[in-house]
Amino acid sequence: MAVNEPTHSRVVLDPTGERAPAHRERLPRLTSLSGVTVGLLDISKPRGDRFLDRLETRLNERGVATRRYRKPTFTKPAPVDLRQAIATECGAVIEALAD
């Protein structure tokens, strides 16, 4: 084999994270909030708490249990422990985005 003919010019290396996300099914939509604990996640944006306060009142009026959570800062992803806590303690979660 001659050594000076380019053999790789049409093949390039993938510069991406090559994430082939495993297909994850969404959970079925809840038909009722009866017996479900709803997590209320404040991402620490201004006035997110007001929005969640109102939701909490409305939910509690209907007899739905709620739990409050708060991300340390909206600028960073939620810590793993927080995500884990919400997933184990709640059947649904409402996140207050933006301000």
Place this chain on the structure above:
Amino acid sequence: MRPPLPSGLVAFVKRECPTCQLVVPVLVRLAHQTKLSVYTQDDPGFPPGLEAVDDRDLAFSWHHEIETVPTLLRVGADGHEEARAVGWVREDWEKLTGIHALGSELPDWRPGCGSRSVEPLLAPELAARFGGGRLAARRVELAAAEDEHEALFARGWTDGLPVVAPTERRVLAMLDGTRRRPNEVVAVVPPDLVPCTVEKVAINAVLAGCKPEYLPVVLAAVEGACSDAFNAHGLLATTMAAGPVLVVNGPIRRRIGMNAGINVFGQGNRANMTIGRALQLVIRNVGGGRPGGVDRATHGNPGKLSFCFAEDEEGSPWSPLSTDLGGSEGEDTVTLFPGEGPRTVLDQLAREPEALVRSLAACLRTLHHPKLPFLFDALLAIGPEHARVFAEADPPWDKKRLVERLSELLQLPGPEIVRGADGMAEGVPEAMAQATLPKFRPGGLLVVHCGGRAGLFSMIVGGWVTGATGSQPTLREIGPWR
């Protein structure tokens, strides 16, 4: 895979080499007296009288790292190399073979010639052919009818400008820029939090147009950007205009030809333009951070393509920026600052430090909003002609004094900055109306010296949210180049 060598003596030669021709009688004698295998790089008929292995494709030579011919190896029964002699040095050959009076008719020594496997025109191709196996990235074959540049745009791998196709050959050449292993993880890159290897950084450095000698700077920048302190995730996601700004200090600036002078923030210098670009391409391609996706910038700024420059240390009256952030002088470092586009401070009349520092303070006060204190850091780039005003004063002002005086001048009185003051809704809450608040937190004003020698200007680069929820200026040491 590395092709095994037979046990016994192994010689690599080429006909083109006079020293190889000189030692033919020695090789013939060794072939008779012991077990010798000869690999020939250019002519299977050489050496005459001996049956040689044809290594014209250089697979044996490349894998066994032959740099010179003749090279004589002693290979053990298990296939491992036990000894190596390079060129013709009688004493070495005698010691390696255990046979005395070898080639007594020859001169005592003759240097060899370069192995074909290290010829500059062949080596990169051989590295791609034989060394590609150490690269783990998915191979993407471009269809015959695809235009190379259009194909890379179509796959979403560019920042809007053309990129260099990351072929195996180019990526392997890029990896020569570091001694770190290709599979070593450099950082976990936001927003998708993907572990990023040296190889992936190298691929994106090729895309960006980097030379291999820039790679250590890019690696340090990626590490620093993905640290919790710098918070590349928040900087990417913010609606504000900032992006990563890189300031390089230390001798590497000159070694790789970075610009610290005329048009320092502008176009025209390959290292400046491509190092910053490579970091942004890593965040785009590896981290998955794209405008309209997690990048929510309302306006952004053109520096988000690349904003990277060197400090003018040689012309500076002050110690370099890196030492203000804990680095030592003479150390190669990159400082990451979350910055927006640079803007000019023009003062052509001040000849005394006090007059100039007041101009600088007045301009710094307007950053983001003249009524907003301590939310943002700033990078103040003092131009050489402005620096001279401080350096030639009697007594001269050092950087510490400059920053202290700026801090004094940038104490904002509550009544001026409270919400509603001066007819502007923006400002601090009523509760702070009686306080005096600093424009910058302590340590939030960074000073760097750069720019052309002519022009009574300095520049301000405004920051993004500072402190624990935002991005803090971050220093990273640049690892040695090889």
